[in-house]
Amino acid sequence: MFVTAAYAQQSTTTEGAEAHDAAAAGEVHTETGVAHEGEAGSGVFPPFDSTHFASQLLWLAITFGLFYLLMSKVIIPRIGGILETRHDRIAQDLDEASRLKGEADAAIASYEQDLAAAKSKGHKIADDARESAKAKATADRTAVEADLAKKISAAEDRIADIKAKALADVGAIAEETATAVVKQLIGGTVTKAEITAAVKASAGN
């Protein structure tokens, strides 16, 4: 409603702009039916004062057109570029972070692998050492045992030898003893053959 009225107003003003100004202003706003509280020259409510519409439109077109150009050619590409760069940078940083995380994971995996290998190697070395120590101990023991057995048998041989020798001497001592005893007791002599026979007989008991 305002608008059509305003346009009507504008056309009348632009047609007869010069003759208009002060005098016709009253007529104009009786058409519009807008309140009369305005002052200063035209007497129209200032926002509806059509005398300046042409100038307002022109200057709006100039200023807003300029503003639009500035926005679309300078400001929007610039802010868009800033946001784009930041977005790219964040994406790049995230990629870098995930790459580093991958590297860290790989390092951990290889470390654990090394650790497992070292552990198994350690076990193997320990097992080998135990085995060889055991084998050596067994070998030493058998050698010592064999040595001991040899020494024992040698000692037994000597004992048997000495025993045999001792037993052989026993007959001779008995004969001499018997001869001496008989001599002392009966004063006579006994033949050696008799004594030997007698010793043998008693030894046979």
Place this chain on the structure above:
Amino acid sequence: MSNDPTHQFLVNKIVPIEIGGIDFSFTNASLFMVATVGAAAGFLYLTTSQRGLIPTRMQSVSEMSYEFIASMLREGAGSGGMKFFPMVFSLFMFILTANLLGMMPYFFTVTSQIIVTFALAVFVIGTVILYGFYKHGLGFLKLFVPHGVPGVLLPLVVAIEIISFLSRPISLSVRLFANMLAGHITLKVFAGFVTSLSALGALGIGGAILPLIMTVAITGLEFLVCFLQAYVFAVLTCMYLNDAVHPGSH
């Protein structure tokens, strides 16, 4: 005279210019249009000149307004509407800055002039119509024929759709204009009470406290309205552009 609440909307010639018998004078309105463009473009230009990867506070304000309008347009008109981003962004920044500048004492409010808001609204609707016919040809007229309406009702519905379409530039311009005008008149009237009451002596000064509080509160409200009206204008522009991009979708 200065107590007249409509005095602030008077247009005064600063540099008289006349071309072909038509008055194209550089007025105080023109001055504040230039100031609006200078302030808005200057702010956006200077705050983003560092192109900081980590934005300063002021740079984030510029970036936030960019992203605010971008998401508004993407939600309103889809990705096909993003080619209108410079237009919506310019409209929003221009109206917002003009509204906010108008809140300064003694400053002229560009958007309180019906011809200015109407011109902006016609610019929006003109873009919608031109782009609609350019993109869809006569298919743009499907805008006025909603789906699933019974044949009998169709003429009525189409008539209503056409009327509602034609009333858009009027509602769009009058909403912004009337809000700014009414807000500034209210402020002026309440502030006028303060001075006229305090002229009445001690009792008057005591009584002037109430309109003073009101003036402060309304000033706060008006700053909200300044932003809100710029936002509403931009949102409606996005909705209307959606009709141009997808005429048969509603």
